[in-house]
Amino acid sequence: MPEGHVIHRLAGTYTDRFGGRVTSVTSPQGRFAASAKLLDGSVFEAAEAFGKHLFLGFGDAGWVRVHLGLYGKVAFAEGPGGAAVGQVRLRVSTSDGHADLRGPAACELIGEAEREAVLDRLGPDPLRADADPERAWRRISRSRTSIAALLMNQEVVAGVGNIYRAEVLFRHGVDPYREGRNVTRDEWDAMWADLVVLMRAGVGAARIDTVREEHTPEAMGRPPRVDDHGGEVYVYRRASMPCLVCGTPVAQADLAARNLFWCPSCQEA
Structure with a gap:
């Protein structure tokens, strides 16, 4: 299972590639399709990591909470992406790049209150400036x-x-x-x-x-x-x-x- 440094690195890459931009959000596999439809066309504000949880922020549209678990992986590539290869749960893309999430243990659209509830259950993260x-x-x-x-x-x-x-x-x-x-x-x-x-x-x-x-x-x-x-x-x-x-x-x-x-x-x- 990926450790916290991997999740923080992913958060940085998501933010660098998509931060402040209008994004296309899809679920080629279909398991996240309803939530992806709500997010499609939204501005990707920033990604954040806390422990082994990755939060993809879409402003008022909410957060996508991702936990990679044992088998989850994210692949970044150039271009908007053609037909998805494999079971892609979530694709975030713009005209010049995309990110495909496969096999996560969790991938759900949540609101701020639900995000805070997740954070409240976690201990301090050594990689966060606000860690106690x-x-x-x-x-x-x-x-x-x-x-x-x-x-x-x-x-x-x-x-x-x-x-x-x-x-x-x-x-x-x-x-x-x-x-x-x-x-x-x-x-x-x-x-x-x-x-x-x-x-x-x-x-x-x-x-x-x-x-x-x-x-x-x-x-x-x-x-x-x-x-x-x-x-x-x-x-x-x-x-x-x-x-x-x-x-x-x-x-x-x-x-x-x-x-x-x-x-x-x-x-x-």
């Missing part, structure tokens, strides 16, 4: 739930997924199974600040890189990582491989139906 990490800390500091599970809970922190979760815990030497109430305030402040930096870098680079300069392939004389997710990481999807810092084999376990990765030495319980 204190809100997350209040939940974490009282919880008996593991910090690894809390970081994946979108009501605690919005936008963090499996990769950023594993990597930020490693970078700060925090055992993923430690209860939230046993995480210190200094540790939380450091992890939050790190998430802000790492996720912003992810928006710019369109990939997740979390290794420090001294652990890059060039610095260590090792081959670059080859993985569908791209990017240089410490523990994510490196099970049984040696830790880049201490050489201990990276561990893997199931936690809340998601794969968890950590170094048993660098993140000692």
